[in-house]
Amino acid sequence: MRILSSHLRAAILLARKHAEALGKAALPVDIESIAQTFGVTRIESRKMSADGYLGKTVEGGLLIRYRNDVSRERARFTVAHEIGHIILARVQGSDVTDPAFRIAGGSNAEEAAVNRIAAELLMPETLVRNHLRTRQGSWDLVWQIRRRFRVSTMAFVLRLLELANLPAVFFRISTLPSRGEIRYRCRTSERPQLLFGHQIEMEARRILADAENDAPTPLTVFLGDSETIIPMASRFMRSQGESECWSIGWQLFR
Ligand SMILES: [Zn+2]
Incomplete structure (x- = not known):
């Protein structure tokens, strides 16, 4: 049907x-x-x-x-x-x-x-939003929330990306073993749509370099006409035997 x-x-x-x-x-x-x-x-x-x-x-x-x-x-x-x-x-x-x-x-x-x-x-929308309201994006917060709602990390990340009026960005970045090339996947919130200020691959490389130094990455994005910075929090995760950098950021409107 x-x-x-x-x-x-x-x-x-x-x-x-x-x-x-x-x-x-x-x-x-x-x-x-x-x-x-x-x-x-x-x-x-x-x-x-x-x-x-x-x-x-x-x-x-x-x-x-x-x-x-x-x-x-x-x-x-x-x-x-x-x-x-x-x-x-x-x-x-x-x-x-x-x-x-x-x-x-x-x-x-x-x-x-x-x-x-x-x-x-x-993950009912209002309850998820209540949990987001208290702090800025971090993986500790992601894990805390996903334990609270008893869902997988990925299920929670996908939920974040589909919440309306929450600009959010999620990267998965891995390094290919031989030539220092990277492979990345990037997903952004559907509503609002956002655009990157720089080439996405460049941003992925910057996020990866920061992650290796355990540092967050300020990511410049455009929401319509306005430019804003989304602080990206990154961690290395094991995914199917390989190490991947997962990076997430969102911006709450108060
Ligand atoms: Zn089904």
Whole structure:
């Protein structure tokens, strides 16, 4: 089924309503309790190759399975993702367990929409913003928040980038072994869009050099007409056996 933006919007609001109420009472958000609200009667781990599975129990309730060999953060995201499918189907007025619906589903657009709903369930927008308000960007703060919401570092970083009105930048930079070349990936917030003051590769090299000296990097960006500095905090992380520099920065409007 095609995903209308009005449906996605409604699904996100519905997710937010449930997650915020629970998250205000206690963090991390009680995802199993939200699952129950949406008709899930059983959640279980299984040895399987897919991350998650959504089906029906013999008694007619909904059943969510997640892989048995993943971190609890990833398991929580999988459960939230499957709830996302249920919520999206509900606002679309369709039955999530209808086989025809499941075959039509699973498109990239649907998976992206459902991940967006899952992020809202685990990291309700207002609660994340409250945690950001207190301090400037740093990896210690990122880890503190991600432990509080019990999500993976990457899930939290992606959430930051999708929050509206929060200019944010995220780099992953690695050095290629032979020729001193670098490889980098850079993502920036969707709203507002920002532009770099200098060539991105140059900025990536500067961030990497600063990171090697354990120093932050002031990054010049443009938001529309106005120039501003985003302080980038960098750390070296192990990713698939290789060392990568991860750098993040955001700017809060007060
Ligand atoms: Zn899915």
